[in-house]
């Protein structure tokens with residue numbers, strides 16, 4: 608079965624945080640191809656609009672009749688007041704959200720403990736942990752009231768295994784893992800599903816952000832191996848969403864074939 612034609616995605620409403628780039632953008636386009644409607648969130652309005660246009664075009668080109676409606680909301684998930692006001696920005700015909708993809712996140716720096724900037728610690732926790740929790744808190748009430756829903760959290764290999772230089776980022780992603788585990792257990796007596804996607808190396812703007820705009824430092828992360836693409840992770844997210852309602856992919860750990868851990872990768876090949 609092609610995931611692009613999965614009838615389980617047709618007409619579903621999917622809210623994706625961090626949809627202006629990388630994994631979130633690729634996920635938006637794939638859900639649109641599958642006939643879902645989209646609520647796309649990010650801080651940068653222009654790239655978000657471009658993703659929305661690409662998703663509408665992908666839906667049109669797919670020939671799928673249902674879904675394909677897209678709204679964008681400029682929103683910083685780390686700002687609790689903005690998250691609290693989210694419902695007021697969601698158009699009434701998009702209010703029955705079926706799937707929440709908590710994807711917004713970032714890493715800042717590779718400094719050792721003692722030298723990590725407070726501003727980097729704050730930024731990583733505010734978005735990766737507090738933002739994810741705030742958005743989930745808001746939507747889970749609605750999911751429970753309607754006795755339906757799927758929360759898909761984008762964690763990381765960094766939440767499973769720490770590495771030197773990644774202290775605060777690894778801690779933030781370990782928090783995502785812990786939070787996802789608690790939620791999974793809390794909704795065990797409901798049809799609500801909870802999935803955590805744990806990617807290894809994915810080539811997106813992620814490393815450019817981590818190295819504060821230094822593209823050559825970012826490129827070195829992927830030296831000598833073929834990293835995952837944003838589309839690879841989007842496929843896992845959409846695959847999890849398209850499983851039958853009684854199937855919950857609780858954790859999906861996805862690595863490039865030449866990566867075995869955060870610090871063990873075979874770099875003998877070429878990209």
Ligand SMILES: NC(=O)c1ccc[n+]([C@@H]2O[C@H](COP(=O)([O-])OP(=O)(O)OC[C@H]3O[C@@H](n4cnc5c(N)ncnc54)[C@H](OP(=O)(O)O)[C@@H]3O)[C@@H](O)[C@H]2O)c1
Nearest residue numbers: 625627628629630649650651683684711712809811812813
């Ligand atoms: N790339 C990897 O190797 C990798 C590996 C494992 C896990 N991950 C995780 O995958 C997720 C997506 O990362 P990516 O690789 O796609 O990176 P990316 O290309 O840098 O995209 C990150 C997205 O998050 C958004 N974002 C960041 N902070 C935000 C905030 N406070 N509020 C709302 N949106 C925010 C960004 O949009 P704006 O700047 O417009 O807000 C952007 O759309 C992250 O959670 C990351 O930790 C990535």
